[in-house]
Amino acid sequence: MIKKFKKAFTITELVIVIAVIAILAAVLIPTFSTVISKANESAAMQECRNEWTEMSVDIIGNEEKGDDYLFKYKNGKDTYYYIVVDGNFNATKLPTAPSIPGTLTHEKRTFSVPETGKVSTNNEYITYYALEETTVSTVGE
Known part of the structure; x- marks a missing residue:
């Protein structure tokens, strides 16, 4: 009789097989972590833009308040409005608008303002934002 061997x-x-699965997991898990991190960062930036838009509309629409918190710079056809904002989106009264190009000093910090009107800063908590015509953009990134 012939014996049948079980395969x-x-x-x-x-x-x-276990080694291949482990290698795939080692490659894919960091990739997914990066994707999730970028998605969270993108959501936070969108929330910041929404807050910025809401605050800008409030300040620009309120003439009494706007003069204290907002300064305007025209560069040819482009118009930039600047507001000093802290991490909680609290607007701070602005010092005198700088000459362009020039510098802007706020709370013992000096920021350069080149001809483009974009303010550069290394500070994590106070950031300058610009509202260019109807397009919202963060400046100094």
Whole structure:
């Protein structure tokens, strides 16, 4: 009588499959972490833009308040409005508008303002934003 052998995976084959799965996991998990991190960052930036738009409309629409918090710079056909904002989106009264190009000093910090009207800063908590015509953009990034 002929004996039938059961076909099964050998231990070597199982170890190889487990090793391949481990390598794939090692490659894919950091990739997914990066994707999730970028998605969270994008959501936070969108929330900041929404807050910025709301605050800009409030300040620009309120003439009494706007003069204290907002200064305007025209560069040819482009118009920039600047507001000093802290991490909680609290607007701070602005010092005198700088000459362009020039510098702007706020709370013992000096920021350069080049001919483009964009303010550069290394400060994490106070950032200058610009509202160019109807397009909202962050400046100094």
